[in-house]
Amino acid sequence: MRFTPKSELEQRCAKLQELLKLRDIDGAVIIQNADLFYFSGTIQRSHLFIPAEGRPVLLVKKSYERAVEESGLENIICLESLREMPAILQSYSHKPLKTLGFELDVLPAVQYLRYQKLFSPVEIVDASSLLRTVRMVKSSYELQILKEAAALHGEVFSMVRETLREGITELELAGLVEAYSRKKGHAGFLRVRGFNQDLVFVHICSGRNIVPSYFDGAVGGKGVGPSFAQGACEKPIAKNEPVLVDYGFVHEGYMVDQTRIFCIGELPGHLSRAQEVALDIMEKMKKAAKPGVASGKIYDLARQAAEESPFGKHFMGFPEPVAFVGHGIGIELDELPVFAHGFETPLEEGMVIA
Structure with a gap:
């Protein structure tokens, strides 16, 4: 198990603070799990406040003990009630709070309205593009984890090559790949920011089943039915047809994503x-x-x-x-x-x- 180093968290927060100052935003409140993990090193139920100037503070609802163990941030406190937040945030800011940035690209409308009322008359603005900009360029620490993930990814594709056989169903092969991946330490899910973008972490489809579906990708697969119309179905895999394996491996919170084509026999010429x-x-x-x-x-x-x-x-x-x-x-x-x-x-x- 790997915990994000304190120096790494400090560098990330400092980059965000530079962008907050450029946009004249007094601070950012981070709630969404992916952003929370990136900037604090934990996904325990929390609000992370990063002021434009000053030290970040993590306000934890649950679990405080795990947050302290997992996060390298200096300031970690228990939050008993949301009503405490305005005063706590103000105490960690070097100037009066007039604008606060939230992740408005993912924050549910009901929660947005709640925060708007809670922090009034402070203006709530969208800081999601700033957070995503900081995350866009990976550090050497992140690149090392991604390289490790890629090596594990390659092992799984080798397993597919050894396991694929005529007559095995897409679902059966997907299940074997999922089990093998979990043994290798795969987290068992993919984090996706887009709304309604539910994804299995292994898409296996073959022949005419390599078809588009509702989610934002080039192909989707038939899936198990209209309730989840993507990925593998019960179709047996045949000779001389393309077998698409679209697969993401998650290692220590970071994922790599590849699609490869396999075939039992030979693909038709075209x-x-x-x-x-x-x-x-x-x-x-x-x-x-x-x-x-x-x-x-x-x-x-x-x-x-x-x-x-x-x-x-x-x-x-x-x-x-x-x-x-x-x-x-x-x-x-x-x-x-x-x-x-x-x-x-x-x-x-x-x-x-x-």
Whole structure:
């Protein structure tokens, strides 16, 4: 078990404080689990207050003992009632609080209204883009965890190659992959920021079942039914058809995400050629992804390469393609930057892209 070092937390909070000052926001209140883990090192039920100037404080409802054990922050206190928060936050701020930033991209409306009433007349503004900007560039500490996750990820794909056989159902194979992953320390779930983006951590679909579905991805799979219309179903896997394994491995809170194609036998000629085109596009993207290049330019390059091939209309899902070809990844599956048309985020060293 790995606890985030105090120095790492301090650097993250300091970066956020710089952005808060630039936006003239007096402090940020962090509640959502992914952000809470990133900035405090724990997901115990808490509010983390990071003032624009001064020391952060973690206000814990439950469990205080675990929060103290897991977090490297200096100021950790028990919060008996939300009514105490305005006075506590003010005591940790170096100036009167006029504006507070919250994660309005994920905060439920009912809670927003509650906080608005609680902190009145303080203005509540959206700080989610600032939090995501800080998280976008990974530190050497984070990159090491992601490399470890990638190594474990590779072991699971090797297991798929050894386990895949004609007649095994998608569901059976998915179950074996999930069990093997858990033995390797997988957390057993994927964190996704987007609303209604429920995901299993292993998508296995084959042949004609490699179809789009409701969630924001190029393919989805049939799933077990309309209540969860994604991923594996009871279809037996046959020879000479593509078997898609879209899989995220979560290690020490961080995930890597890959999709690979397997086949028992040989793919039909046009599908084999499509695989070659996809690999060629990926290589072009890797060569073009340099510091300073706008993230949207990588998407434009990939789309142009696809349209110059015989498979342009199939790029990123047919007949309903998604409008991106890559995304940041880390604590959440859908982090910044996004490789999509019109996005101008300059790429930086330390960004991790799926």
